[in-house]
Amino acid sequence: MFYSIRTQLIAIIVMLIVPFVLMGYLFWNQAATALRESIETTTVQTMNQYADFVESATSQIVNTANQILRSDMTQDWIRSRMDNEDAAKEIQQNIRMRKYFDSVVSNSPIILSVNLFHERWDLWNLEGGDYLETDWYANYRNHGIRWTDSHIDARQNGIYLNRKNVNSLVYPLSDLMNLSEEGMLKINIQTSALQEPLDKLVLGKTGKAFLIAPDGVPILNQKPDAFPDALMEKIRSLADDETKGTRIFRDDERRSIYFYQRMETTGWVVVGTVSEKELFQEITRARQNVIWVAALLFIVAVSLTFWFSSRIANPISRIVRSMKFVEEGDFFKGNAIMARKKIKQNEIGFLTANYLDMVKRLKTYIETEFAQNLRRRNAEYKALLLQINPHFLNNTLEVITSLAAQGRNEDIEQVVNDLSLMLRSSLRMDTELISVRDEIGTIRAFTSILSVCYGNRVQFEIVDGHVSDSIQIPKLLLQPLIENAVKYSLGIVEVAIVSIRIEETDEELTVVIKDNGLGIPEEVLKELKTAAELNFPQDVLNIGEKGIGFKNVIARGRIYYGSRFTVEIRTAANQGTEITMIIPNKR
Structure with missing residues (x-):
């Protein structure tokens, strides 16, 4: 019997573990493939973001150049040069153009300076034709290259500007009446404005990204290693390819991956290179x-x-x-x-x-x-509810005091009526639940009080759809979240917009509260998400010191619904917060 049991157990263990290991290995291979694709996709998205940034900046510069060219002031200046007006008028025209260029620079955060060149003369330095010997001018005049690589422009408005590396758009100036070219417009942007975001791109630990011309010449202050010939052929062929987005090239000889994308406006190419081993080393280590x-x-x-x-x-x-x-x-x-x-x-x-x-x-x-839990849950629920009443009542009384000081009697009457409605609901301790319709009425009273207090600085949008009158939820469950939404939006944006959307299905009630405010800091967000995952009300209340109102809502939901009550938080810095609650239906 001893050996029989042992043999059977060994056979069972082998039959269970071997298929499990094989399935695990196959699953891991599929997961590893998915992870590789996910990592590549994330890298591609990062490259696309930078490419979109450069495309946006350069498009803005092109639009500015077109705006300058079509302006009446520029056209008047061109015609005055063509008509050889007297020196006094010429000086006045130059002064007006300088002021105009200063206004263009001040209105565009990306543009460093604007200059106008005509024969051996420019707007800021007047006489001197040394720019005719520069590489950027030779590339423009001989090859039609309008976008320059990084260089020092000594003919800007100010000595401190003359020391900065810039990239430029060289744009022909012409009389729109007869289309004759009368000089050039040169718009400079600081090289660091393009290079700093590029240096922040994360490609593994040692991967780098470069901005180059189609022939491989660096556009910024970078010194990239020589790229594979096959990659450069693909980059040169991008000019004839209308497909947009980042492409991937694998160099098996160097065991490297290249991500590259061509800019439509400038023809520049952003190239990211990273070792394949380094990019996927965590996957390899996890597989082992x-x-x-x-x-x-x-x-x-x-x-x-x-x-x-x-x-x-x-x-x-x-x-x-x-x-x-x-x-x-x-x-x-x-x-x-x-x-x-x-x-x-x-x-x-x-x-x-x-x-x-x-x-x-x-x-x-x-x-x-079982009997004790019934009594305990009722006591905990009432204790949590009592945490809300004094806090809200104190805030509302302060609002009434402020309105009284301002002599706003009609607003006082409105606030008192709304407060009365809320107190009738919240101070009833003989019931824990309230119909969703009554809760919506309480919310409207609460938001009405806030609207009286803050006037046009706050705006509420309440969408309740077709919610059944028979559905009940814990009373004052939504008030702390709405109060937090107002608190972290008011004063941050010109108008704080708080939307409350309530939708019903056969199984659950979905409540979405959204604001356009500051967003939740990362440290506080981590604490709140941890609280939302805890199952015991006391554990929820004891974690951390932030978000007391939010954790009160979680604790009350846990008491009544247990783990079926879920809360999801979406937030971004200066883009607001969205909180979604899933409440099981109880009729």
């Missing part, structure tokens, strides 16, 4: 760990099978069968299974005797605890 853990689990399982076989299996099996009935609440059948065999005087017998004693005490405990 999975294999080692699977092998270790197999060895441990077989060893434990030898150890726990023989006379242990049957008594434990009876205990397990008994526990299943006890788990279902059938203590009679659980005890009946254990009573079939005589308890022996050994370790297993000691375990069995203590198990039976435990079942007996557990039965008594459950019967006692």
Whole structure:
């Protein structure tokens, strides 16, 4: 019998673990593939974001150049140069153009300076044709290249500007009446404005991103390593490809991955390079760990099978069968299974005797605890509800005091009526629930009080759809969240907009509260999400010191609905917060 049990257990363990390991390995391969694609997708999105930024900045510069060219002031200046007006008028025209360029620079955060070149003369430095010897001018005049790489422009408005590296758009100036070219417009942007966001791109730990021309020449102050010839051929072919977005090129010889995308406005190409091993090293390490853990689990399982076989299996099996009935609440059948065999005087017998004693005490405990839980839940709920009433009442009385000081009697009457409606609901301690319709009425009274207090600085949108009158929820469940939404929006934006949307399905009630305010700081958000995942009300209230109103809502929901009550938070800095509550339907 000893060897039979051991053999069977070993066979079972092998049949269970080997398929599990194989399935785990196959699953991991699929997961690893999905993770690789996810990492590549994330990297592509990062590159796209930078490309969109550069495209937006350069498009803005092109639009500015077109605006300058089409302006009446520029056209008047061009015609005055063509008509060879006297020196006094020419000076006046130059002064007006300088003021105009200053206004253009001040109205555009991306533009560093604007200059106008005509023959051996420019607007800010007047005489001098040394710019005719510069690379940017030669590239423009000989090859038609309007967008320059990084360089020092010594002919800007101010010595401190002349020391900064800039990239520029060189744009022809022409009389729109006869389309004759009369000089050039040069709009400079600081190189660091393009390079700093590029340097912040995260490609693994040592990966880098570069902004280059189609021939591989760096546009910024960067010195990239030589790119593979096959990659450069693909980059040069981008000019004939209308497909947008970031592409991926794998160099098997260097074991590297390249991400590249062409800018439509400038023709520049952003290229990111990272070692394939480095990009996916966490996946490789995790795969090795999975294999080692699977092998270790197999060895441990077989060893434990030898150890726990023989006379242990049957008594434990009876205990397990008994526990299943006890788990279902059938203590009679659980005890009946254990009573079939005589308890022996050994370790297993000691375990069995203590198990039976435990079942007996557990039965008594459950019967006692059930009654106590009913009383405790009612007491905890009322205690949480009482935390809200004084806080809200104090704030409302302060509003009434302020209105009285201002002599706003009609507003006082409105606030008192709304407060009366809310107090009639919240101070009734003989019931824990309120219909959703009544709760919506309470919310409208609450938002009315806030609207009187803050006037046009706050705006509420309440959408309740077709909610059944028979659905009930804990009263004042939504008020703390609405109050927080106003608190962290008011004064942050010109008009604080708080929307409350309530939707009903057969199974649940969905409540979405959204604001356009500051958003929740990362540290506080982490604490609130942790609270939302806890199942015991007291644990929810005891975690951290922030978000008391939010945690009060979670605790009350846990008391009444348990783990079926869920809360999800979406937030972003300076983009507001959205809180979604899923409340099981109780009619």
